[in-house]
Amino acid sequence: MDSVKPRRRHALAVPLGLALTASLAVLPGASTALAQDARPAADGEKLSYVVNTATDSATVDRVEREVEDAGGTVVTSWEEIGVVIAHSTDPGFGDTMRAVDGVDSAGATRTAPLSAAATTDVGKPQYVKDPERLAAELAKDEQRLSPGARKKAAPDEPLESLQWNIPAIKADRAHAIDDGRRGVTVAVVDTGVDDTHPDLRRNFAPTQSANCVGGEPDTSWGAWRPYAEGGHYHGTHVAGIIAAPRNDVGIAGVAPGVKVSSIKVAEQGSSLFYTEAVVCAFMFAAEQGIEVTNNSYYTDPWLYNCPDHEDQAAILEAVGRAAEYAEDEGVLNVASAGNSAQDLAADELVDATSPDDSTPVERTIDPSECLDLPAQLPGVVTVSATGDQSLKSYYSNYGDGVVDVAAPGGDRYQVPEGDGKNGRVLSTMPDGDYAFLQGTSMAAPHVAGVAALVKSEHRRATPQEIQWRLKARADNPGCPEGPYDPDGDGEVNAECTGNAKINSFYGYGIVDALDAVRK
Numbered sequence: 001m002d003s004v005k006p007r008r009r010h011a012l013a014v015p016l017g018l019a020l021t022a023s024l025a026v027l028p029g030a031s032t033a034l035a036q037d038a039r040p041a042a043d044g045e046k047l048s049y050v051v052n053t054a055t056d057s058a059t060v061d062r063v064e065r066e067v068e069d070a071g072g073t074v075v076t077s078w079e080e081i082g083v084v085i086a087h088s089t090d091p092g093f094g095d096t097m098r099a100v101d102g103v104d105s106a107g108a109t110r111t112a113p114l115s116a117a118a119t120t121d122v123g124k125p126q127y128v129k130d131p132e133r134l135a136a137e138l139a140k141d142e143q144r145l146s147p148g149a150r151k152k153a154a155p156d157e158p159l160e161s162l163q164w165n166i167p168a169i170k171a172d173r174a175h176a177i178d179d180g181r182r183g184v185t186v187a188v189v190d191t192g193v194d195d196t197h198p199d200l201r202r203n204f205a206p207t208q209s210a211n212c213v214g215g216e217p218d219t220s221w222g223a224w225r226p227y228a229e230g231g232h233y234h235g236t237h238v239a240g241i242i243a244a245p246r247n248d249v250g251i252a253g254v255a256p257g258v259k260v261s262s263i264k265v266a267e268q269g270s271s272l273f274y275t276e277a278v279v280c281a282f283m284f285a286a287e288q289g290i291e292v293t294n295n296s297y298y299t300d301p302w303l304y305n306c307p308d309h310e311d312q313a314a315i316l317e318a319v320g321r322a323a324e325y326a327e328d329e330g331v332l333n334v335a336s337a338g339n340s341a342q343d344l345a346a347d348e349l350v351d352a353t354s355p356d357d358s359t360p361v362e363r364t365i366d367p368s369e370c371l372d373l374p375a376q377l378p379g380v381v382t383v384s385a386t387g388d389q390s391l392k393s394y395y396s397n398y399g400d401g402v403v404d405v406a407a408p409g410g411d412r413y414q415v416p417e418g419d420g421k422n423g424r425v426l427s428t429m430p431d432g433d434y435a436f437l438q439g440t441s442m443a444a445p446h447v448a449g450v451a452a453l454v455k456s457e458h459r460r461a462t463p464q465e466i467q468w469r470l471k472a473r474a475d476n477p478g479c480p481e482g483p484y485d486p487d488g489d490g491e492v493n494a495e496c497t498g499n500a501k502i503n504s505f506y507g508y509g510i511v512d513a514l515d516a517v518r519k
Contacts, residue, residue: 385409
């Protein structure tokens with residue numbers, strides 16, 4: 001886009017995004033953050049840092065020189081938001097940069113690589129065995145119905161009868177009005193997308209795709225795909241929910257006529273989503289004129305980022321600046337609320353999982369101050385998950401004033417009738433496969449897909465106007481009349497607060513694709 005300033009990029013002679021063992025400590029009685037005097041690395045251990053500055057070129061240039069003078073290496077600079085990505089092996093690098101005139105905040109983005117915990121799906125995928133044979137069997141069953149019973153607003157895809165989630169938000173009926181336009185692109189900020197899948201390749205946008213791991217976009221051919229070794233299926237599943245086309249193959253997406261792109265932000269092997277990659281993703285989306293981003297993850301290594309912790313404060317600022325910049329450039333950002341079954345509007349929460357790239361330390365945090373990124377950022381559409389019975393999914397986070405809307409994410413306790421009898425969400429998987437998954441990871445792309453339909457039908461709509469339409473046209477089931485006990489064990493799992501219009505479980509309600517696209 002012409003309005004985006006050119007970036008200065010700096011090539012590295014070493015692998016990006018490396019981090020080694022760290023030691024952490026807890027201040028006695030600390031309620032929100034890990035100890036400030038704990039250092040994430042020892043001498044000789046390379047970490048990635050964000051350094052947040054003023055946005056004028058003179059300040060950014062001077063801070064870059066300060067990075068080099070301090071023995072660090074500049075990876076890239078996003079001058080338009082005043083964020084410099086740097087590497088250093090000096091454990092005091094953060095302190096050094098925070099003392100530099102013009103630096104607002106600076107901090108390490110990682111401690112040490114470990115196993116992934118950032119994507120927001122729950123459990124292992126349940127693969128569809130022999131999809132072509134299953135599709136043939138479903139077609140035979142369909143032929144037994146009377147012509148009146150077979151009549152649909154949009155033609156069925158071979159596996160669409162297994163997709164309880166599509167009619168749950170009236171997406172199939174919305175397709176009769178608008179199934180999405182190819183001038184609208186949804187970027188899947190995730191683990192990569194297998195664009196060779198027969199149910200994705202027609203709608204894939206390679207020129208709007210990149211690998212942002214390390215903090216700088218790599219647009220070489222195929223860089224956006226899951227890693228051949230140590231890759232992950234997550235992004236491919238999300239992409240199918242959004243934009244699998246109506247092509248007589250497999251399933252139908254919520255917006256089968258729009259394009260979908262891939263911005264890969266997951267580290268190889270661990271699939272962790274670090275700050276520098278997330279910042280790059282929002283900036284790349286803005287630069288490429290993408291209309292919607294889907295963010296089914298949280299930014300590692302902290303489940304919640306607290307402003308009174310120097311590293312986490314820098315992460316909060318960097319990701320917040322990037323998301324806000326993308327929105328100002330016309331991008332609507334959609335994010336999953338998370339799968340901890342926590343009330344994000346509670347007075348306090350226990351986080352026992354952070355940091356997830358080294359040794360977690362239990363801490364108590366205030367979720368109004370310590371934020372799940374990007375879900376709790378201003379302007380981001382935060383999505384909770386529901387099941388087939390339009391009830392909040394048992395795993396989904398919630399929160400009065402935090403959740404904006406809800407969408408199908410699946411729930412093993414809410415099993416639909418019909419062909420599938422599987423409460424999870426069916427979508428595409430790498431290598432031409434299909435599988436059922438559940439999680440707020442699956443809920444967010446439903447909302448991203450509806451947003452793309454709205455943008456297709458209302459081309460001049462701003463991100464704020466699209467968000468308003470998603471909320472105003474949503475269907476709110478209201479708080480459950482009885483105790484919320486999804487697994488039936490007699491124990492109340494969560495308390496819904498609010499009213500029939502706005503509440504903690506569903507925000508403004510479950511998105512309604514049909515009403516959203518109507519005039």
